[in-house]
Amino acid sequence: MKIEDLKLFTTVVELGSFTAAANALDLPRANVSRRINDLEKSLGIQLFFRTTRSLSLTKSGELYYKELLNALSALDKANHIASNLSEVAHGQVKIGLLPETSDIMQSTLFKFQDMYPKIELDIRTISNGFVDMYRQGLDLAMHGGTLSDANVVARKVMTLQRVFVASPEFLEKEGTPSSLREITNYPFVCFRWPSGDIDKQWDIKDHII
Structure with a gap:
């Protein structure tokens, strides 16, 4: 059973006759008739009622046609997906x-x-x-800090760590702090986020200053 014969069957159904299908596909009418006969033999059922003037589906033919449309659609979708997967991303x-x-x-x-x-x-x-x-x-x-726009799709990719630094001259002048709390009494050059907010609250392990 060939996919081409299955598609030929659906074309005959849609166009209503072997002759119309043969003309549409540029095939000899005898070729269309033979292939449909072979399909019926392969399935073991009669798909069409044939007379000299008309062609109509049998009950089995109607059921087969409906299921076949779904199957061919799924096959085309699978082929399309496989084709896209084989393409090199560019x-x-x-x-x-x-x-x-x-x-x-x-x-x-x-x-x-x-x-x-x-x-x-x-x-x-x-x-x-x-x-x-x-x-x-x-x-x-890339964005650093909290998200201010709920509509932005974001994912955390890294954690940036910062440290407090001071020059020897600064410590000699201002003194060396003995606790984290004392740091708040010193002058700081603070970081400003791209949003314009000043980073004036720092999380230091279990302490917030």
Whole structure:
């Protein structure tokens, strides 16, 4: 049983005669008739009532036709999926990286290029993931801190750690703190997030200052 014969059967049903199907497919009418006869023999059922003037489906033919349409549709879908899977991924992906993440992401980006050599990575340095995502038409953008837009689809990819630093001259002038609480009495150069918010609350292990 060939797929081409099954599709031929559905064409005969849709066009209403062997002659119409033969004309549509540019086949000899005798070829169409023979292949339908072979299909009936293979199935062991009669698909059509034939007269000199008309052609109509038997009850078995009607049931077979309905199920066959579903089967052929599923087959076409499977073939389409298989065809797409065999294609090599290609195109361009625009990625926005924050300055503090560019070095960290290098090894990941290199691995991606090794896996998908046909994909061109357009990597840009950004300052605000939310704004630059739309302004520069980015496909992906790095963001640091909490999410302020609930409509953004985001996934945590890394944890950035920061440390307190001070120069020897500063400590000589201001003194060395003896506890975390004393740090709040010192002047600080604070980080400002791309959203404009100042990072003025720090989680230090089990302490918040």
